[in-house]
Amino acid sequence: MIPATTEGLVATGLVQTYPVGRRLFGPVEHFRAVDGASFHIAEGETLGIVGESGSGKSTLGRMVAGIEAPAGGSISFWGESYAPVGSPQWRRQRRQVQVVFQNPAAVVDPRWTIHAQVREALTTHETLARSEADDRAQAMLTMVGLATLGKRLPHQLSGGQLQRAVIARALVLRPRLVICDEAVSALDVSVQAQIINLLLELREKLKLSLMFISHDLSVVRHISHRVGVMHAGKLLEIGDSRTLFEAPQHDYSRRLLAAIPADTPRQRRERDLRTFGALP
Ligand SMILES: Nc1ncnc2c1ncn2[C@@H]1O[C@H](COP(=O)(O)OP(=O)(O)OP(=O)(O)O)[C@@H](O)[C@H]1O
Numbered sequence: 001m002i003p004a005t006t007e008g009l010v011a012t013g014l015v016q017t018y019p020v021g022r023r024l025f026g027p028v029e030h031f032r033a034v035d036g037a038s039f040h041i042a043e044g045e046t047l048g049i050v051g052e053s054g055s056g057k058s059t060l061g062r063m064v065a066g067i068e069a070p071a072g073g074s075i076s077f078w079g080e081s082y083a084p085v086g087s088p089q090w091r092r093q094r095r096q097v098q099v100v101f102q103n104p105a106a107v108v109d110p111r112w113t114i115h116a117q118v119r120e121a122l123t124t125h126e127t128l129a130r131s132e133a134d135d136r137a138q139a140m141l142t143m144v145g146l147a148t149l150g151k152r153l154p155h156q157l158s159g160g161q162l163q164r165a166v167i168a169r170a171l172v173l174r175p176r177l178v179i180c181d182e183a184v185s186a187l188d189v190s191v192q193a194q195i196i197n198l199l200l201e202l203r204e205k206l207k208l209s210l211m212f213i214s215h216d217l218s219v220v221r222h223i224s225h226r227v228g229v230m231h232a233g234k235l236l237e238i239g240d241s242r243t244l245f246e247a248p249q250h251d252y253s254r255r256l257l258a259a260i261p262a263d264t265p266r267q268r269r270e271r272d273l274r275t276f277g278a279l280p
């Protein structure tokens with residue numbers, strides 16, 4: 001049997017520090033943005049990450065993406081540790097984990113068509129005949145629902161369409177893990193639902209693992225198999241999504257998760273009873 005560690009991502013004791021202020025003398029002080037986070041994401045699994053602003057969610061995402069080397073701890077990615085940032089091996093590894101951020105307009109090139117950008121992502125990593133690269137880019141655009149819009153420039157797309165294009169550009173590289181950092185937070189609620197459904201569909205089709213970072217607890221609950229709660233750089237608890245939302249162990253998680261609107265008055269009442277004990 002293959003050990004579980006070779007079929008997913010395993011993070012152990014991740015730490016990230018940033019220098020704070022400047023001093024002429026004495027040691028530079030460091031702020032711990034992430035302070036000893038350990039977790040795993042299995043193949044095909046979605047791990048949600050919730051926590052208030054500044055708790056270290058994006059910093060954690062950047063280390064998992066290999067964009068930033070951790071100050072401490074280690075990451076095993078399908079059994080391989082990350083190579084030093086910038087090395088040729090790192091470039092190969094970086095392809096396997098892609099990130100989708102909140103603001104798609106900031107990460108696309110305004111001068112290139114959507115199709116050209118998806119194709120370019122592919123040809124940066126692979127030597128391909130032009131026609132094959134074109135075909136694969138087109139197939140990916142079709143998969144995200146932009147089959148007929150490839151010739152458009154970014155400013156000719158809606159926010160939701162642009163996020164689909166960014167997803168296509170990330171997935172054309174066939175990553176194993178996609179980190180969504182507030183990927184739907186800037187979109188209208190109805191468009192959010194469409195993008196979430198697209199991600200769920202692609203997760204099945206492409207057997208993707210997802211790390212889904214979001215402020216929106218109901219979205220995280222909907223999409224995640226397991227959820228981790230971050231607070232001040234620490235992963236306070238990780239649990240099966242349903243269990244965590246219904247019976248959080250930690251006091252902080254209870255308060256954070258109580259902010260989620262319940263679906264019906266009855267569910268809300270049950271939740272309030274669980275959160276606050278007997279109602280007056
Ligand atoms: N490059 C950096 N240099 C210095 N401090 C940083 C840097 N990046 C993040 N921080 C600090 O680390 C902490 C965690 O930031 P991070 O962006 O990971 O939080 P977050 O949970 O993603 O917040 P949000 O929900 O607002 O996106 C914050 O206090 C932030 O100010």
Ligand SMILES: [Mg+2]
Nearest residue numbers: 057058059181
């Ligand atoms: Mg963030």
